[in-house]
Amino acid sequence: MTRCIGRVRGPSVDVWWGLTIGVLAGLFFLPALRNGFVWDDDVNLVSNPNFRGLGLVQLRWMLTTAWSTHPIWGGQWIPLTWLSFALDYLAWGLNPVGYHLTNLAIHAANAALFFVVARRLLARAVEAAGEGVLRLGAATAALFWALHPLRVESVVWATERRDVLSGFFFLLTVLTYVRATEGEGPQRRRWLTWSVGSYALAIASKATVVTLPLALLVLDAYPLGRLRGQWRARLGEKAPYLLLAAADVALTLHAARLAAPRALYRYALPARIAMALYGLWFYIEKMLFPLRLSPLYELPAAVSPLEPRFIASALAVVTITASVWLLRRRWTAGLAVWVGYGVLLAPMSGFTQIGFHLAANRYSYLPSLGPALLVGAGAGVAVAGRRLEKIREVAREVQKEGGAGFAMECDVTRVLDVERAVKGTVERFGRLNVLVNCAGALHVSTVEGISEGEWDRLMTVNVKGPFLMSRAVLPEFRKAGGGAIVNIGSILGLIAMKDRAAYCASKGGVTMLTKAMAIDHAHENVRVNCICPSIVETELVKGLFDKSEQGQALRKARIASIPLGRAGRPVDVAEMAVFLASEESSWVTGAAVPLDGGLSAY
Numbered sequence: 001m002t003r004c005i006g007r008v009r010g011p012s013v014d015v016w017w018g019l020t021i022g023v024l025a026g027l028f029f030l031p032a033l034r035n036g037f038v039w040d041d042d043v044n045l046v047s048n049p050n051f052r053g054l055g056l057v058q059l060r061w062m063l064t065t066a067w068s069t070h071p072i073w074g075g076q077w078i079p080l081t082w083l084s085f086a087l088d089y090l091a092w093g094l095n096p097v098g099y100h101l102t103n104l105a106i107h108a109a110n111a112a113l114f115f116v117v118a119r120r121l122l123a124r125a126v127e128a129a130g131e132g133v134l135r136l137g138a139a140t141a142a143l144f145w146a147l148h149p150l151r152v153e154s155v156v157w158a159t160e161r162r163d164v165l166s167g168f169f170f171l172l173t174v175l176t177y178v179r180a181t182e183g184e185g186p187q188r189r190r191w192l193t194w195s196v197g198s199y200a201l202a203i204a205s206k207a208t209v210v211t212l213p214l215a216l217l218v219l220d221a222y223p224l225g226r227l228r229g230q231w232r233a234r235l236g237e238k239a240p241y242l243l244l245a246a247a248d249v250a251l252t253l254h255a256a257r258l259a260a261p262r263a264l265y266r267y268a269l270p271a272r273i274a275m276a277l278y279g280l281w282f283y284i285e286k287m288l289f290p291l292r293l294s295p296l297y298e299l300p301a302a303v304s305p306l307e308p309r310f311i312a313s314a315l316a317v318v319t320i321t322a323s324v325w326l327l328r329r330r331w332t333a334g335l336a337v338w339v340g341y342g343v344l345l346a347p348m349s350g351f352t353q354i355g356f357h358l359a360a361n362r363y364s365y366l367p368s369l370g371p372a373l374l375v376g377a378g379a380g381v382a383v384a385g386r387r388l389e390k391i392r393e394v395a396r397e398v399q400k401e402g403g404a405g406f407a408m409e410c411d412v413t414r415v416l417d418v419e420r421a422v423k424g425t426v427e428r429f430g431r432l433n434v435l436v437n438c439a440g441a442l443h444v445s446t447v448e449g450i451s452e453g454e455w456d457r458l459m460t461v462n463v464k465g466p467f468l469m470s471r472a473v474l475p476e477f478r479k480a481g482g483g484a485i486v487n488i489g490s491i492l493g494l495i496a497m498k499d500r501a502a503y504c505a506s507k508g509g510v511t512m513l514t515k516a517m518a519i520d521h522a523h524e525n526v527r528v529n530c531i532c533p534s535i536v537e538t539e540l541v542k543g544l545f546d547k548s549e550q551g552q553a554l555r556k557a558r559i560a561s562i563p564l565g566r567a568g569r570p571v572d573v574a575e576m577a578v579f580l581a582s583e584e585s586s587w588v589t590g591a592a593v594p595l596d597g598g599l600s601a602y
Contacts, residue, residue, distance in 0.1 A: 014116060017135055022112035025146040029107065032100045032156035039295070041158045043072045045094070051082050052089045062086070066255035075256045077248070080204040081162040099158040106164040107155045111146035113171040118142055118373055120178050124583075125223035125333060125377065141376025145368060149290040150283070153362040162206035163365045169202035170209050170366055177216055181224055196240045203244060207252040208347040209366070213241035215343050222336040225583045267303055267350070274305035274314070275350025275358065280342060281313040283364040284320075287371055299358040333377060337370040344370075412439045412465035422472045432476040434581040437466040438488035447501045455502050462506035463513065470517060474526065482525025484581045487514050488573065491534040491596045507532075511592045518590030527589040529580045534596035535559065536568035563598030 037046055045051075050061040066077035084102065092098025119138035145151075154163035173195050180191035202209045220234045221227040227234055267275070286293065304310070324334040348363040410421040426432055441461040443454050466487050477483030492500055493507030514530035521528065535558055559567050576595055579585055594600045 014119060014135070017139060018112035018115045021115045021139060021142050021146070022108040024143065025111035026104055026108035028147050029104050029152075029155050032104055033097050035100055035156050036096050037099075037158060039157065039159065040072055041096075044159050045085065045099070048073070051085050054083075054086055054090070058086060059083075066251050068255075075252075076207060077251050077255055078162050078204065078206055080201055081165055081206065084161055084165055096158065099161075100156065103155055103158065103161055103164055106161075106168055107146065107151070110164060110167045110171060111142050113168065113175065114145060114369065114372075115139060115142040117171055117175050117178070118376055120175070121219070121223055121373060122377060124178075124225070137376035139376070141372045144375045145372035148287065148368070148372075149293055150286055150361045150364045150368065152293075153295065153360070154365045157362070160362055163362055166202050166206035166209050167365055169198045169205060170212060173198040173202055173212060174216070174219070178219070178224070181226060192237075196244070199241055200244055203248040207248055208363075210245040210248055210252075211343045211346050213238045213245055215340050216241065218336055218340040218343060222332045225586075270305050271303035272350040274303060274307075274310040275299075276346075277317045278310055278313040279345060279349050279359050279363070281316040281320075282359045283345065283367060284316075284341075284371070286361070286364070287368055293361060295361075297357060297359045299356050333374060337374055340370045341367050412437075412469055413460045415468060418468045418472050422469075422476065426476055431480050432473050433480050433483045434486070435469060435473045435483070436486045436488070436577050436581065437469050438577075439465045440488065441506075443502050444499050445501070446499060449499075450502050458502045458506045459509070462503075463509040466510060466513060470513075470528075474521065474524075477521075477526050478524055483527075484585075485514075485517065485526065485528045486577045486580045487528070487530040488577075489514070489530045489532045489592065491532045491594055491600055493530070494532055494592060494594065495600055514592060515590045522589055527580075527585070529585070529588060529590070530592045531573060531576050531580070532592050532594050532596070533568050533573055534562065534594075534599045536570060536573060538570060561599060562596070563601065566597065568595065568597065 051058060062079040062082040065073055065079075065082070085099070088099050088102055115138050118141040119134050122134050122137050122141075154160045154167075176191050176195035176198055180188050180195060183191055199209070199212060202212065216238060217227065217234060282297075305314075320338060324331070324338045328335045344367040345363065348360075350358075408421055408424050410417045412418060422432065439461055441458050443450055443458055470485055473483065473485070487510050489510040490503070490507040492504045493509075493511040496504050511530055511532070514528050517526075518528040559565065572595060576593065580588065580591075580593075
């Protein structure tokens with residue numbers, strides 16, 4: 001059986017997907033146009049003459065609000081947000097429809113932009129996913145985020161322009177950063193320059209994006225895979241972002257001290273820790289169960305960390321943290337999303353309490369992007385083999401795990417079948433980037449005991465099959481910019497065994513084919529590796545040991561020769577194949593990896 005895994009990028013189609021998602025988000029919030037000015041819109045907009053125009057007086061005011069003691073617009077530095085209000089005033093006067101229309105349009109743009117960002121991040125996280133799966137996953141993530149009830153406050157409240165505007169430049173920062181990681185030389189530097197510039201505009205829209213440089217480090221760890229062994233270089237790469245963040249933090253703290261001198265020190269440290277833990281759980285709960293939402297979750301005059309709601313929130317946070325840590329190797333995405341969520345929520349947490357809110361729905365605008373990505377995560381796998389019902393079972397298992405699997409009948413010894421399988425996979429997923437060759441045949445005898453026909457059958461299945469499949473996928477790998485081939489060989493391709501002459505010869509051929517191909521195609525970013533298992537509890541191996549007393553005794557004797565004292569399991573081979581197919585093995589090629597419980601160590 002041979003497994004082909006596909007992935008693709010299609011910019012022109014993605015544009016239409018993004019536009020569609022943006023339109024849907026805009027239509028969803030269209031009733032907001034009937035909304036008037038609410039809450040402190042009166043102070044910020046209706047009764048505030050300072051932003052009305054683009055003259056030097058108005059621009060100077062926008063740039064110097066951090067030095068104001070005004071209780072509403074003091075305490076923050078958001079010149080770009082004020083500039084957008086000035087443009088609204090020039091276009092609409094004080095008609096609230098125009099202000100809401102601008103908020104709605106920016107949020108719609110954010111939904112489309114998040115689709116593009118999500119598609120790229122999912123492509124890096126789920127190497128096996130194909131074109132259709134990536135688009136569907138990214139669309140699901142974008143719509144879940146953009147249409148969630150928690151977004152209402154940020155979109156339909158005119159004053160919260162700072163949320164949607166900073167969100168736009170936040171997403172643009174992330175997108176250009178991811179593009180930079182995909183390029184080299186001048187191209188990479190250009191994308192990084194765009195990213196840093198976008199970040200500067202984001203912090204000029206709202207100070208709560210200051211932790212974005214730390215979020216980029218989380219992305220470096222997963223799914224970009226750029227942090228391991230290179231954390232100093234990655235940290236140095238963030239220097240421009242960190243300098244901008246430090247300057248904005250200093251400016252915001254200065255403004256807060258002027259506008260609300262006692263607010264920063266109102267609560268003791270234990271109370272602030274309790275409020276921070278409460279917030280971490282609060283928004284997760286509201287994302288999952290958006291019930292009893294309110295425009296105001298009032299902060300009590302005194303906060304006791306021993307109150308039931310604070311204790312329950314702390315326990316929930318500890319449980320989630322422990323769970324994602326324990327599952328970090330199997331579910332790296334969970335840990336990355338949880339850390340990123342905490343990093344982005346930190347500026348609005350109780351550690352830096354300024355306002356009179358214990359929590360606010362609008363605070364979830366950016367931190368909820370990561371959880372939305374989990375909602376959209378998926379994978380795509382094509383499984384090809386001669387026994388259609390068996391491979392359909394594998395495809396169904398992929399689908400149960402949330403992926404997009406499909407099965408096709410294929411005899412890997414036939415050129416036409418191989419070409420049809422590769423073509424079908426590309427048509428379904430749009431791209432190929434991993435091939436796992438695991439078709440196999442076995443014959444037990446000496447050279448004298450095997451017929452010429454049986455010899456040919458073994459060589460055809462075990463050696464010609466990987467040759468035909470590899471030859472067929474290489475052109476697709478070149479189109480994709482590289483790929484990985486994982487051949488399932490045998491420990492008998494490295495060491496010999498009695499009565500296995502033909503099998504040893506065929507698996508030795510697979511081992512050397514792997515090494516030769518690795519050398520031939522390394523310059524094309526194609527990695528080729530071979531897994532060499534010993535006794536694995538597959539149908540092929542089980543057939544060697546009948547249920548008779550003699551057969552079971554032979555099985556026990558074989559297992560007794562393995563230092564780890566057990567036979568291998570199919571999952572042992574599968575996990576090694578996933579590793580060799582992933583970016584975690586990006587510097588591994590031409591390897592024949594013994595997977596034998598220590599058998600070859602003698």
